[in-house]
Amino acid sequence: MMSRRARIRAPRKNLTVDADFESSWPILSAAIKEIHRKDASRLSFEELYRTAYTIVIRKNGKRLYEAVKAEVRAHLESELNTRLLPKYKGTKLNKADDGKSASSTSSTTTLASTEPNIELLTVTLGVWNDHCICMRMISDILMYLDRVYSREADVPLIYDAGLSIFRDVVFNSVIEKEIYCAILGLLRKDREGITADRPIIKSVVSMLEYLPDTALMGKSIYIGRFEPILFEDTEKYYQDAADNLLVANHNASIYISRTNSWIKDENQRCNMYLLPSSLSRLQLGVQRVLITDRFPKVLAIPENGFKHWIDTDQYQDIKTTYELYQMVTSTFDVLKDILQAAVIERGMEINQRSIAALQAAKQARSGGHNSTEKGKGKSDSQSPTAIAIQWVEMVLTLKEKFDKIIKESLYQNSGINQAVDNSFAEFINKNNKVSEYLSLFIDDNLKKSLKGKTEMEIEDTLEKSIVLFRFIQDKDVFENYYKAHLAKRLLNSKSLSDDIERSMIAKLKMEIGTSFTSRLEGMFKDMKISQEMMIEYKEENEEDETVKRAKSETPGTPTPETKKGRVDISVNVLTSTFWPVSVVSSQVKCNYPDVIEQERLRFERFYLKRHTGRKLAWNSALGTADVKVRFAKRVHEINMPTLAMIILLQFTEMTDPVGLTFEQLYEATNISKPDLVRHLQSLAVAPRTRILRKVPMSKDVKPSDKFFFNNKFESSMTRFKVLAVSSSSKVETDSEKKETLAKVGQTRKYEVDAAIVRVMKTRKRMDHGMLVQDVISQLKQRFKADQALIKSRIDNLLEREYLERDPDERQIYNYLA
Numbered sequence: 001m002m003s004r005r006a007r008i009r010a011p012r013k014n015l016t017v018d019a020d021f022e023s024s025w026p027i028l029s030a031a032i033k034e035i036h037r038k039d040a041s042r043l044s045f046e047e048l049y050r051t052a053y054t055i056v057i058r059k060n061g062k063r064l065y066e067a068v069k070a071e072v073r074a075h076l077e078s079e080l081n082t083r084l085l086p087k088y089k090g091t092k093l094n095k096a097d098d099g100k101s102a103s104s105t106s107s108t109t110t111l112a113s114t115e116p117n118i119e120l121l122t123v124t125l126g127v128w129n130d131h132c133i134c135m136r137m138i139s140d141i142l143m144y145l146d147r148v149y150s151r152e153a154d155v156p157l158i159y160d161a162g163l164s165i166f167r168d169v170v171f172n173s174v175i176e177k178e179i180y181c182a183i184l185g186l187l188r189k190d191r192e193g194i195t196a197d198r199p200i201i202k203s204v205v206s207m208l209e210y211l212p213d214t215a216l217m218g219k220s221i222y223i224g225r226f227e228p229i230l231f232e233d234t235e236k237y238y239q240d241a242a243d244n245l246l247v248a249n250h251n252a253s254i255y256i257s258r259t260n261s262w263i264k265d266e267n268q269r270c271n272m273y274l275l276p277s278s279l280s281r282l283q284l285g286v287q288r289v290l291i292t293d294r295f296p297k298v299l300a301i302p303e304n305g306f307k308h309w310i311d312t313d314q315y316q317d318i319k320t321t322y323e324l325y326q327m328v329t330s331t332f333d334v335l336k337d338i339l340q341a342a343v344i345e346r347g348m349e350i351n352q353r354s355i356a357a358l359q360a361a362k363q364a365r366s367g368g369h370n371s372t373e374k375g376k377g378k379s380d381s382q383s384p385t386a387i388a389i390q391w392v393e394m395v396l397t398l399k400e401k402f403d404k405i406i407k408e409s410l411y412q413n414s415g416i417n418q419a420v421d422n423s424f425a426e427f428i429n430k431n432n433k434v435s436e437y438l439s440l441f442i443d444d445n446l447k448k449s450l451k452g453k454t455e456m457e458i459e460d461t462l463e464k465s466i467v468l469f470r471f472i473q474d475k476d477v478f479e480n481y482y483k484a485h486l487a488k489r490l491l492n493s494k495s496l497s498d499d500i501e502r503s504m505i506a507k508l509k510m511e512i513g514t515s516f517t518s519r520l521e522g523m524f525k526d527m528k529i530s531q532e533m534m535i536e537y538k539e540e541n542e543e544d545e546t547v548k549r550a551k552s553e554t555p556g557t558p559t560p561e562t563k564k565g566r567v568d569i570s571v572n573v574l575t576s577t578f579w580p581v582s583v584v585s586s587q588v589k590c591n592y593p594d595v596i597e598q599e600r601l602r603f604e605r606f607y608l609k610r611h612t613g614r615k616l617a618w619n620s621a622l623g624t625a626d627v628k629v630r631f632a633k634r635v636h637e638i639n640m641p642t643l644a645m646i647i648l649l650q651f652t653e654m655t656d657p658v659g660l661t662f663e664q665l666y667e668a669t670n671i672s673k674p675d676l677v678r679h680l681q682s683l684a685v686a687p688r689t690r691i692l693r694k695v696p697m698s699k700d701v702k703p704s705d706k707f708f709f710n711n712k713f714e715s716s717m718t719r720f721k722v723l724a725v726s727s728s729s730k731v732e733t734d735s736e737k738k739e740t741l742a743k744v745g746q747t748r749k750y751e752v753d754a755a756i757v758r759v760m761k762t763r764k765r766m767d768h769g770m771l772v773q774d775v776i777s778q779l780k781q782r783f784k785a786d787q788a789l790i791k792s793r794i795d796n797l798l799e800r801e802y803l804e805r806d807p808d809e810r811q812i813y814n815y816l817a
């Protein structure tokens with residue numbers, strides 16, 4: 001069976017539908033005119049589409065494309081002449097500018113101050129909206145033209161071509177500048193709180209966004225032409241507004257508040273009817289004008305600027321300033337500088353006030369005033385101890401103030417906090433008495449000021465002390481004073497609580513380590529061991545007394561010792577390496593009365609029996625005694641220093657009515673003359689404690705003076721205390737300060753030696769510069785090591801053959817095992 005082969009034949013040309021361009025274009029042209037006249041209801045879009053289709057397939061796409069553009073251009077030129085130009089008022093950006101845009105500040109000032117041509121904007125938007133509708137309809141007719149010709153020829157779609165024609169005919173005409181002027185005028189009205197037509201602004205902005213800018217491919221007229229003018233006009237507006245505000249109200253608070261409102265309003269305005277792309281650049285310009293350029297001068301206004309806010313606790317203004325500055329910087333250098341200057345200024349005022357108070361107290365003590373002024377000076381001047389405590393309290397109050405500012409207004413910014421702390425450290429360490437002052441403050445609180453306070457209040461006070469302690473550079477000097485004050489509290493039983501004392505030591509240990517607190521803990525250990533030892537001693541004495549009574553012929557008959565009255569002693573045995581030098585080296589030689597000497601020897605035998613090989617050195621200058629004294633009218637129980645008790649006991653069995661001279665008391669007691677004078681002044685000169693009678697009566701004690709027991713002494717109190725005459729101030733004098741620093745300097749030599757040896761023992765071989773830096777780093781928690789001191793100690797260790805210089809490189813050290 002044979003199969004027939006299929007044949008494919010070319011289609012015949014349909015000459016009946018062939019239509020040339022000349023005959024088809026008039027149809028399309030008439031239709032486009034009808035569309036522009038808004039009379040397209042009678043048009044058959046299907047027929048028009050077929051007509052355009054026929055033209056394109058007949059290779060007349062280019063002619064059709066250009067003809068449509070010419071038709072649209074002609075219509076827009078007509079619209080420009082008939083509808084737009086009559087509304088044109090002639091506002092220009094720049095008289096000499098006939099181009100696309102203007103960028104000079106003077107030109108934007110002129111256009112922005114002109115009344116906006118709202119009517120031109122309204123008509124332009126009408127023409128624009130009509131044009132867009134017409135171009136959509138024309139695009140529907142010429143859909144095949146876009147699909148075939150536009151793609152092949154790489155030309156814009158007919159709708160996009162229509163937008164370009166609108167730009168060239170309408171927008172590139174004289175009305176462009178007046179449109180910009182009208183928009184900026186409306187914006188200015190809106191900024192000034194005057195009612196502005198916001199919808200029309202948004203519509204014009206939308207038009208500018210859709211119109212392409214030939215100068216910048218891919219960007220719209222809004223971005224390429226209008227934004228630069230918008231930014232410039234905005235900056236100029238806020239420059240003028242800020243300057244006018246500062247002239248009218250030279251007030252930082254008002255400026256900060258208004259700036260905050262301006263920025264918030266501008267952000268809302270941009271989000272409402274400008275493009276999102278404008279927001280960031282607009283913000284940068286406004287922030288630069290209002291914040292970066294003007295804040296430094298505004299905040300420095302002396303009457304009501306940043307420093308005034310600090311003084312008057314205007315935390316909200318400070319917070320607002322921080323929030324605004326956060327928009328332009330992450331380092332806050334301006335705020336840091338202001339805060340640091342404020343801290344140092346106030347800190348130096350505290351230092352100067354303390355110095356002036358100390359000088360006034362010194363003059364009051366030296367009697368530099370006349371009699372009238374002297375009495376006044378005594379009432380007005382403070383004791384150096386009170387001045388020291390007041391200085392610490394003022395510094396802590398200042399620290400609390402700035403901590404509150406940082407917490408409530410500056411969002412606890414770490415950089416600002418560190419800068420403020422550096423400023424505190426700077427002015428605090430300019431007071432060369434800071435270590436002593438802080439130790440006195442702690443001493444005062446741990447003795448009496450914390451009495452009656454809750455645990456939280458006590459903890460808060462201790463934490464404040466630690467805050468100030470962190471700022472001190474020479475912590476070894478503080479350690480010296482703290483040990484001395486702690487020793488007096490422990491030996492005189494002045495501390496409120498051992499738990500509070502130990503809590504304070506624990507806090508110091510956390511800050512600087514065990515090397516700082518090991519001796520302090522050793523002092524507590526000595527006191528605890530002494531208490532336990534005294535219990536054993538008293539129990540042993542009671543057993544001995546019981547045995548003696550049992551051996552006596554008549555039971556209950558008192559021994560010779562009990563007839564006189566036993567002396568009950570309490571001894572604190574101190575380890576010399578734990579306690580401060582002031583305690584260890586303050587031993588006073590004296591002759592004890594027999595009854596005291598017997599008890600002293602008894603305790604010494606008891607102690608050495610348990611601790612062989614040790615030696616006790618008695619220090620009566622730090623002790624106290626409770627003595628019952630019978631006077632003519634009454635028996636009093638008196639607490640007095642041990643040396644005062646030794647002097648008083650010289651008068652117990654004295655029958656000589658002529659009394660004892662100063663020289664006789666000196667020979668009998670062997671107390672040093674300066675100490676003897678002090679205690680005689682306490683017993684015979686002090687108005688409330690004249691247990692002895694001095695002849696002749698005067699403030700000063702002379703070798704020729706005589707002393708008698710004052711049997712007529714009277715006091716309203718059964719129990720009272722005799723205080724040793726000494727300076728009422730616990731603050732060191734200049735000579736005492738110099739001596740303390742000399743002792744600290746000697747201790748530092750040993751610490752530097754130890755640090756050098758530790759470093760070299762680890763490294764074995766090291767360059768001089770690196771060794772110095774490592775030693776400084778190791779000692780920075782104790783004190784700020786001086787390079788000259790380190791060098792001298794290196795030389796000393798070289799002489800003692802702990803180190804040696806490298807034979808080839810003199811700057812290299814080798815460790816000698």
